[in-house]
Amino acid sequence: MFTLGHLSDIHLAPLPRPAIHELVSKRALGYMNWRRRRMHHRREVLDRLVEDLLARSPDHIAMTGDLVNIALPEEFRVVRRWLDETGGPETITVIPGNHDAYVPFLREPGISKWAPYMAANDEGLQFADQHGHAFPFVRIFGEIALICLSSARATMPGMASGRLGRRQMLRAAALLERLGEEGYCRVVLIHHPPLSGMTAWQRALHDARAFQKVLSDCGAELVLHGHNHRVTMVRFHGKDGPIPIIGAPSASLASEDPLRSAGYNLFTIGKGGNRPWRISMRSRSFDLEGQPSEIHHDLLP
Ligand SMILES: [Fe+2]
Ligand SMILES: [Fe+2]
Numbered sequence: 247m248f249t250l251g252h253l254s255d256i257h258l259a260p261l262p263r264p265a266i267h268e269l270v271s272k273r274a275l276g277y278m279n280w281r282r283r284r285m286h287h288r289r290e291v292l293d294r295l296v297e298d299l300l301a302r303s304p305d306h307i308a309m310t311g312d313l314v315n316i317a318l319p320e321e322f323r324v325v326r327r328w329l330d331e332t333g334g335p336e337t338i339t340v341i342p343g344n345h346d347a348y349v350p351f352l353r354e355p356g357i358s359k360w361a362p363y364m365a366a367n368d369e370g371l372q373f374a375d376q377h378g379h380a381f382p383f384v385r386i387f388g389e390i391a392l393i394c395l396s397s398a399r400a401t402m403p404g405m406a407s408g409r410l411g412r413r414q415m416l417r418a419a420a421l422l423e424r425l426g427e428e429g430y431c432r433v434v435l436i437h438h439p440p441l442s443g444m445t446a447w448q449r450a451l452h453d454a455r456a457f458q459k460v461l462s463d464c465g466a467e468l469v470l471h472g473h474n475h476r477v478t479m480v481r482f483h484g485k486d487g488p489i490p491i492i493g494a495p496s497a498s499l500a501s502e503d504p505l506r507s508a509g510y511n512l513f514t515i516g517k518g519g520n521r522p523w524r525i526s527m528r529s530r531s532f533d534l535e536g537q538p539s540e541i542h543h544d545l546l547p
Contacts, residue, residue, distance in 0.1 A: 254472030311343020
């Protein structure tokens with residue numbers, strides 16, 4: 247049995263104080279929004295949740311983007327320290343979200359600060375791109391394969407959309423085919439909800455239809471995403487059977503709405519069910535008083 251924790255949209259607080267020149271961009275609007283909503287994403291909420299997750303000793307943790315808020319250089323440094331203290335690159339895999347690509351990076355390092363967390367592990371190197379593209383990358387843990395995509399693109403103010411692009415789409419298809427043929431349990435990580443109609447156009451994956459076809463033609467065992475800041479479960483039909491598509495809530499959001507309150511998912515993956523892979527999920531969330539609740543789902547019995 248392999249246990250995989252899924253954390254998303256930590257939007258790490260507090261926001262460092264930006265320099266004036268750092269606000270000459272889409273960040274100015276984001277900064278005003280953040281100040282208006284600053285009580286929503288709370289560090290103490292995240293700390294409680296991560297402590298709860300680590301106490302369950304997951305074999306690995308997947309983080310599906312939006313680690314920062316308005317992509318200030320200092321935010322990337324603070325998140326890197328947080329990642330190092332929380333588990334290190336052998337324990338945590340990261341893919342970026344739209345907030346991690348909030349503005350185009352010219353001279354600033356941006357997400358490259360997290361490079362060790364966004365790269366193949368030794369076992370996954372055999373699936374690396376021959377041309378050196380960073381995404382998709384693959385991490386292998388025994389018979390479990392994480393196929394890690396980036397839908398994060400800098401966009402105009404007011405937009406939070408994403409895109410995989412043709413090259414990444416073709417590569418994802420080839421990887422899913424090959425990993426499926428070799429008998430791996432394929433877990434796809436993507437920030438934006440991967441199917442069309444799962445969110446408003448301004449926030450959506452703009453090539454979702456093409457990606458839907460990839461999933462349908464090539465198959466996968468599980469798709470994990472973030473972005474919507476709420477728990478969602480969709481069952482999609484792929485070549486090799488049903489594909490649970492699971493959206494995690496934000497791991498730091500203080501909300502009265504049980505579907506939006508801070509939470510994480512813990513997946514148990516093993517063999518021996520009705521299909522080649524058996525997957526179950528425990529969704530743990532915390533209310534405003536910090537009281538935990540847990541729901542169990544058999545995704546692939
Ligand atoms: Fe987010
Ligand atoms: Fe997002």
